[in-house]
Amino acid sequence: MSIFARPHYTSEITNFIEQMKEKKPTLEAEQRAGRALLWDKHLDRSLLTEYSEAKVPQQPYVYQTRVK
Secondary structure, three states: OOOOOOOOOOOHHHHHHHHHHHHOOOHHHHHHHHHHHHOOOOOOHHHHHHHHHOOOOOOOOOOOOOOO
16 A cells, blocks of 8 residues: 555545436536537638638727827
């Protein structure tokens, strides 16, 4: 036995999450579906390059009006 061995400990939050998963086994699948709606998108690389080329450079100080 190692001198650094600690007794098994789980935090309150870990216990809470485990209880939620036991009560609702579809929770992780629902989370993945929600993530797919917002984040997991397939991007068109050609459109991304067109968007970056079409950007207008911003003034150094945005709130200053142009003086000619």
